[in-house]
Amino acid sequence: MLNRRDLIKRLTALPLLGGVAGTFAFTRAAALSPQRDYFKELGVRTFINAAGTYTAMTGSLMHEEVLAAIQYASKEFVLLDELQDRVGERLASLLQCEAAMVTSGAASAITLATAGVLTGLDDKKAAALPRLEGTGMKTEVIMQKSHAIAYDHALKNTGVTVIQVETRAELEKAISDKTALMFFVNFCNPDGKVQAEEFVQIGKKYKIPTLNDCAADVPPVENLWKYTKMGFDAVCFSGGKGIHGPQSAGLLLGRKDIVAAARLNAPPRGNTIGRGMKVNKEEVLGMLAAIELYLTRNHEQDWKLWESQIAHIHSAVQSIPGVTAKIDVPAIANHVPTLNVSWDVKKIKVSGDELKDILRKGHPSIEVAGGGANSISITTWVLVPGQERIVASRVREVLMKASA
Numbered sequence: 001m002l003n004r005r006d007l008i009k010r011l012t013a014l015p016l017l018g019g020v021a022g023t024f025a026f027t028r029a030a031a032l033s034p035q036r037d038y039f040k041e042l043g044v045r046t047f048i049n050a051a052g053t054y055t056a057m058t059g060s061l062m063h064e065e066v067l068a069a070i071q072y073a074s075k076e077f078v079l080l081d082e083l084q085d086r087v088g089e090r091l092a093s094l095l096q097c098e099a100a101m102v103t104s105g106a107a108s109a110i111t112l113a114t115a116g117v118l119t120g121l122d123d124k125k126a127a128a129l130p131r132l133e134g135t136g137m138k139t140e141v142i143m144q145k146s147h148a149i150a151y152d153h154a155l156k157n158t159g160v161t162v163i164q165v166e167t168r169a170e171l172e173k174a175i176s177d178k179t180a181l182m183f184f185v186n187f188c189n190p191d192g193k194v195q196a197e198e199f200v201q202i203g204k205k206y207k208i209p210t211l212n213d214c215a216a217d218v219p220p221v222e223n224l225w226k227y228t229k230m231g232f233d234a235v236c237f238s239g240g241k242g243i244h245g246p247q248s249a250g251l252l253l254g255r256k257d258i259v260a261a262a263r264l265n266a267p268p269r270g271n272t273i274g275r276g277m278k279v280n281k282e283e284v285l286g287m288l289a290a291i292e293l294y295l296t297r298n299h300e301q302d303w304k305l306w307e308s309q310i311a312h313i314h315s316a317v318q319s320i321p322g323v324t325a326k327i328d329v330p331a332i333a334n335h336v337p338t339l340n341v342s343w344d345v346k347k348i349k350v351s352g353d354e355l356k357d358i359l360r361k362g363h364p365s366i367e368v369a370g371g372g373a374n375s376i377s378i379t380t381w382v383l384v385p386g387q388e389r390i391v392a393s394r395v396r397e398v399l400m401k402a403s404a
Helices: 004-012 038-042 064-073 080-094 106-119 123-128 150-156 168-174 186-191 196-206 223-230 256-264 281-295 299-318 352-361 387-401
Strands: 099-103 140-144 161-165 179-185 210-213 234-238 250-254 323-328 338-343 375-379
Touching (some): 064 281, 080 099, 080 250, 099 256, 106 123, 106 150, 106 234, 106 250, 106 256, 140 168, 150 161, 150 179, 179 186, 179 196, 196 223, 223 234, 223 250, 234 256, 250 256, 299 323, 299 375, 299 387, 352 375, 352 387, 375 387
Parallel strands (some): 140 161, 140 179, 179 210
Antiparallel strands (some): 099 250, 323 338
């Protein structure tokens, strides 16, 4: 693993799009600030995001270095393939993998990687997808039943049939001449009977490519190269979560041949399954700027800030009679300090869903995660510093008001 000094040395050998950020502040570049209040005009309500980097909540906020790269890109014409070539080379160097491409999100990376494995560099096969019958292409993808999530639809877009297994024995038995790919969902690793390293070993044994969905698995920063180094043939990440790039961007990292074939199935080529998964020049350059910035951040300082913010909210609610507040850090995916708040409904007459609704409709509007009968969860990693005080005050106020 690269230490911080070696990483910075590697970065300084390349021209940077963005500088090093000293604090974890989400400020918009003044030159880019619109004169019109578009959201107010449209009747779209903004909110304080104490929930996390959910797609429905528009991910995370971009740093001003990323916005500057996007603004820069918007003023010139370039050839999209040439830009993807050069940015891919830069990203592969920075992220210590054979090849890389910017995709329109992690789900797009899954579809394009699967398509690439199916078609190789055969443009006739690329044009045939999602029709596989009679093309000579393989037709099945294997995954563990415990890894079956809604996002596996990104695999099915290519026309493949997903085969679910539970044990290693079942996995090996399912492998046949129809098997194109073995798919792994990283945050489900603890739930599966075949763990990540063993999964890779089986893929290598049978010469079946392995794809790891790591969409929300940054931080920690080391995950950006951990799984390609582990031996996964392709790995995908969301760009608009922990990396703070454009929400509609993502990364596909891995073997050169798979990335090249994925590119064949992607824009600007028209007669392909990925034609609607366009990434514009602004997003490609913005994604590069986001990675450059993310790799040079003081991650320890960021973590200390999140801890102090979550501790402030914890302190505000834990003293309320009937409330239990606990700080946890998920082992995989959204690996950040998270405050889980629950309460005795006999003492506090509000449900989790009702509390969320009250916070959403309040002034300012606040979004938290969780819900249900008597709980919510809160993160601070996408808050603007200082907003934790508003969140703490409002959550305490609502819980106190609902106390019997």
